[in-house]
Amino acid sequence: MADEIDTRVTPSFHPETVRAIEGYDDDTASILAGAEAAFNEAYIGVGRVHDAREAGKTNPAWTADNALIETQNFADKMTLNLAKRFDSATANLGRVIAGLERDLSQPIESRGVGAMSAEIRSYVHALPMGERIGFIQRAINAGDERTIGAVLGGPAYLSGLTPEMVTTLLRMHHEKSNPRAAKQLRAAKAGLELLGERAPLLFKEMEKAVGAKQAKVQQLRAAKAAAEKSFVV
Known part of the structure; x- marks a missing residue:
């Protein structure tokens, strides 16, 4: 050395x-x-x-x-x-x-199923576009796996998101959970x-x-x- x-x-x-x-x-x-x-x-x-x-x-x-x-x-x-x-x-x-x-960047599709997940996605979809990302970011920061799995584990359009948004949020989630x-x-x-x-x-x-x-x-x-x-x- x-x-x-x-x-x-x-x-x-x-x-x-x-x-x-x-x-x-x-x-x-x-x-x-x-x-x-x-x-x-x-x-x-x-x-x-x-x-x-x-x-x-x-x-x-x-x-x-x-x-x-x-x-x-x-x-x-x-x-x-x-x-x-x-x-x-x-x-x-x-x-x-x-x-x-x-x-x-791994997907979490298996966690986006069930009645509760569907309700969460509907709730997020009903939020104004400007509030959806913030809502999901807060869920990520709080470690809310149920919300994260429902929104990021299902098709993007069901939550009123674009695939690009889901990719970005998924990366944030992985970095938060695996620092x-x-x-x-x-x-x-x-x-x-x-x-x-x-x-x-x-x-x-x-x-x-x-x-x-x-x-x-x-x-x-x-x-x-x-x-x-x-x-x-």
Whole structure:
């Protein structure tokens, strides 16, 4: 774990940025573990390239150009591994989000039957349009399962609602009754957004760690390859 601060590496990669996500706690830590690990490895990995660059300068058998090429070779391998880690963390969070979205959008049709449910729907349908949503929201906040099941567990038109209204209210109900899942979903989305924002920094940070532009290293590699052809038997 990169608990120490490496001033050579952008703080944007420090795993503390994941732990700073709103809602990060015991309920969400496991969901964000993959993202946190990816940031931790990136923070350490970029630092290792800085270390390799400095070590290359001490090799008496290498010129400055040799050291630069070898540092870039190491950085390329590190970048590939880290990019895979970011991709994996992104895919995992995507699956978590999809699963939580399904859980928080499940229909409750089986609870919308019976004479009492019919009476409740009729009552709601008779309310002015501007009062229906408020009435149902109050039922959700109060945990009134009978009213919620009757209105949201039956066809929308029976209560004077649109399918879109029912979808929104159903989501409110699930989030109210399962706050842990709702918190996990918010944290997972924040983690996914953070990965998307920070992953592109990897290439810039690696270039800084190597100490030269990619174009210059490619020129050196080409010159080295051309020179080595003279030694082929």
